Amino acid sequence: xxxxxxxxxxxxxxxxxxxxxxxxxxxxxxxxxxxxxxxxxxxxxxxxxxxxxxxxxxxxxxxxxxxxxxxxxxxxxxxxxxxxxxxxxxxxxxxxxxxxxxxxxxxxxxxxxxxxxxxxxxxxxxxxxxxxxxxxxxxxxxxxxxxxxxxxxxxxxxxxxxxxxxxxxxxxxxxxxxxxxxxxxxxxxxxxxxxxxxxxxxxxxxxxxxxxxxxxxxxxxxxxxxxxxxxxxxxxxxxxxxxxxxxxxxxxxxxxxxxxxxxxxxxxxxxxxxxxxxxxxxxxxxxxxxxxxxxxxxxxxxxxxxxxxxxxxxxxxxxxxxxxxxxxxxxxxxxxxxxxxxxxxxxxxxxxxxxxxxxxxxxxxxxxxxxxxxxxxxxxxxxxxxxxxxxxxxxxxxxxxxxxxxxxxxxxxxxxxxxxxx
Amino acid sequence: xxxxxxxxxxxxxxxxxxxxxxxxxxxxxxxxxxxxxxxxxxxxxxxxxxxxxxxxxxxxxxxxxxxxxxxxxxxxxxxxxxxxxxxxxxxxxxxxxxxxxxxxxxxxxxxxxxxxxxxxxxxxxxxxxxxxxxxxxxxxxxxxxxxxxxxxxxxxxxxxxxxxxxxxxxxxxxxxxxxxxxxxxxxxxxxxxxxxxxxxxxxxxxxxxxxxxxxxxxxxxxxxxxxxxxxxxxxxxxxxxxxxxxxxxxxxxxxxxxxxxxx
Numbered sequence: 260x261x262x263x264x265x266x267x268x269x270x271x272x273x274x275x276x277x278x279x280x281x282x283x284x285x286x287x288x289x290x291x292x293x294x295x296x297x298x299x300x301x302x303x304x305x306x307x308x309x310x311x312x313x314x315x316x317x318x319x320x321x322x323x324x325x326x327x328x329x330x331x332x333x334x335x336x337x338x339x340x341x342x343x344x345x346x347x348x349x350x351x352x353x354x355x356x357x358x359x360x361x362x363x364x365x366x367x368x369x370x371x372x373x374x375x376x377x378x379x380x381x382x383x384x385x386x387x388x389x390x391x392x393x394x395x396x397x398x399x400x401x402x403x404x405x406x407x408x409x410x411x412x413x414x415x416x417x418x419x420x421x422x423x424x425x426x427x428x429x430x431x432x433x434x435x436x437x438x439x440x441x442x443x444x445x446x447x448x449x450x451x452x453x454x455x456x457x458x459x460x461x462x463x464x465x466x467x468x469x470x471x472x473x474x475x476x477x478x479x480x481x482x483x484x485x486x487x488x489x490x491x492x493x494x495x496x497x498x499x500x501x502x503x504x505x506x507x508x509x510x511x512x513x514x515x516x517x518x519x520x521x522x523x524x525x526x527x528x529x530x531x532x533x534x535x536x537x538x539x540x541x542x543x544x545x546x547x548x549x550x551x552x553x554x555x556x557x558x559x560x561x562x563x564x565x566x567x568x569x570x571x572x573x574x575x576x577x578x579x580x581x582x583x584x585x586x587x588x589x590x591x592x593x594x595x596x597x598x599x600x601x602x603x604x605x606x607x608x609x610x611x612x613x614x615x616x617x618x619x620x621x622x623x624x625x626x627x628x629x630x631x632x633x634x635x636x637x638x639x640x641x642x643x644x645x646x647x648x649x650x651x652x653x654x655x656x657x658x659x660x661x662x663x664x665x666x667x668x669x670x671x672x673x674x675x676x677x678x679x680x681x
Numbered sequence: 682x683x684x685x686x687x688x689x690x691x692x693x694x695x696x697x698x699x700x701x702x703x704x705x706x707x708x709x710x711x712x713x714x715x716x717x718x719x720x721x722x723x724x725x726x727x728x729x730x731x732x733x734x735x736x737x738x739x740x741x742x743x744x745x746x747x748x749x750x751x752x753x754x755x756x757x758x759x760x761x762x763x764x765x766x767x768x769x770x771x772x773x774x775x776x777x778x779x780x781x782x783x784x785x786x787x788x789x790x791x792x793x794x795x796x797x798x799x800x801x802x803x804x805x806x807x808x809x810x811x812x813x814x815x816x817x818x819x820x821x822x823x824x825x826x827x828x829x830x831x832x833x834x835x836x837x838x839x840x841x842x843x844x845x846x847x848x849x850x851x852x853x854x855x856x857x858x859x860x861x862x863x864x865x866x867x868x869x870x871x872x873x874x875x876x877x878x879x880x881x882x883x884x885x886x887x888x889x890x891x892x893x894x895x896x897x898x899x900x901x902x903x904x905x906x907x908x909x910x911x912x913x914x915x916x917x918x919x920x921x922x923x924x925x926x927x928x929x930x931x932x933x934x935x936x937x938x939x940x941x942x943x944x
Contacts, residue, residue, distance in 0.1 A: 557777035566762030
């Protein structure tokens with residue numbers, strides 16, 4: 260690299276630092292604290308300089324990286340090697356990942372906290388896979404996906420608390436309701452594309468949340484719904500002391516009672532639900548309707564000129580995507596045993612969209628990697644409390660810098676004429 | 682030879698602008714009918730009316746089918762291709778660039794495959810009936826790819842093909858819906874002489890071997906004069922001449938429209 264380039268990138272980094280200073284100065288630097296009467300400003304210049312310094316350093320490294328391909332390319336090299344492995348040995352990779360997921364609860368280091376994080380990651384993977392149908396395959400940018408998650412959760416909660424039906428009956432019902440809402444959203448947005456579609460779906464997500472808050476008689480408003488029944492293991496509840504005439508899980512299998520039983524069961528439940536979502540998506544992608552989704556993403560006018568009905572195609576994408584969101588929602592409700600509108604804010608939609616986009620639009624494995632990366636990193640920094648969202652943002656920036664098209668961006672054809680290339 | 686398409690008194694107005702003014706012409710089965718004219722003469726507008734993208738202000742368009750005839754005005758949007766079986770290509774190529782060549786041809790057979798897959802149900806169950814139908818669709822795609830010599834690239838992305846191959850692929854993709862009328866909007870635009878010659882061969886093959894009439898908009902006179910059975914000349918939305926290629930070449934009105942009137 261020439262000296263000129265280094266000076267140039269250094270200048271550029273200093274400019275970045277200036278922008279960072281302008282942003283962090285007032286936001287982080289001036290902290291308001293209430294002492295006795297009134298508010299006082301406590302400056303925290305140390306933190307500001309640390310953050311600005313990090314920005315300058317980061318920018319400088321990125322500049323070096325792009326200016327000189329050989330120097331700091333180990334990250335890009337690593338990621339491209341990694342994508343090559345996941346693509347070439349996709350089957351092995353998937354089997355290994357699934358096996359790991361299956362034995363995960365019984366690994367020696369796995370404790371309650373790990374299980375909770377794993378369940379959370381799996382929930383996001385399932386939501387990501389569901390949204391991947393709408394955004395990745397059909398190319399309809401849906402910023403209100405959390406609405407279907409909410410519909411699924413509330414359907415399950417309301418049906419289960421009102422009628423006392425079991426989880427296994429409520430789960431498909433919740434999916435059906437969510438799919439219905441998917442079609443409901445689909446109709447008005449049929450003619451919209453791109454940014455306009457994104458705005459309307461965002462609005463839809465908010466509408467659902469606001470209805471949940473205000474329809475007090477049914478949804479119990481901001482207080483939420485409590486006492487949602489837990490799922491049972493084929494009729495065997497996870498209770499220390501079962502009711503009269505009931506046998507609980509640990510008694511039936513002659514085990515010591517442990518709260519972990521239920522956690523492990525929930526873990527496998529979401530694992531199975533997520534794998535069903537994945538299997539279904541991989542299958543339907545190879546069917547005419549899946550190809551029509553992708554064709555619609557590529558060129559809607561060409562689709563029409565070939566006699567593909569865009570209305571039905573879009574509505575099925577919305578409905579099926581929403582259905583999986585609904586399944587995930589009812590899982591969420593039964594896991595938490597308590598839901599309130601607060602769990603279904605826009606930030607959830609944003610996280611799911613981020614997972615799909617950063618994973619690589621349409622890539623199933625990409626969704627898994629992005630979920631583990633984004634949710635995992637955010638969880639690792641939980642001790643930092645309010646600053647942990649910085650870790651989330653940082654993870655996003657890293658992916659955007661090193662993998663601008665998403666972690667796994669390569670698309671494989673749904674059908675091959677000449678078979679796999681050797 | 683039987684009439685395939687009759688356009689009667691077609692008029693299309695955009696506000697105060699009359700893009701097509703009282704246009705009537707016929708197109709026959711197994712013939713290539715070319716629509717030519719200077720830029721802005723309304724050629725593409727005629728196509729957009731025929732293929733349901735615009736609703737004409739006035740006039741009728743009929744597609745003849747054995748003894749009956751259907752009015753194209755009744756169909757809009759995707760139904761033109763689905764029900765009336767009128768296929769088209771576009772001036773600026775509209776393939777599905779990120780999908781493979783084979784997938785492009787399978788999307789064109791979407792409606793048949795949709796029924797074959799039991800609206801996805803049989804497909805999800807992976808029944809043999811669906812797998813057989815899918816194989817038929819692949820065979821049909823292979824048939825067309827063999828004709829345009831692209832079989833070896835069937836699994837590559839359509840967007841990665843050279844320009845001339847993309848043009849040919851778009852035409853055979855339109856043929857995969859088994860159209861009765863194929864409308865081609867400037868298929869030779871941007872092709873080199875060798876590619877145009879191949880295009881001529883392809884169009885002649887479709888014309889003679891398939892039960893299809895071809896409607897062609899083209900600026901490249903070597904293509905138009907080489908393969909057209911019938912030429913319709915438009916200027917400012919009006920038909921100024923109609924006849925065979927040779928008659929058109931020698932027509933005073935046509936020369937004037939293109940080159941201007943001698944002072």
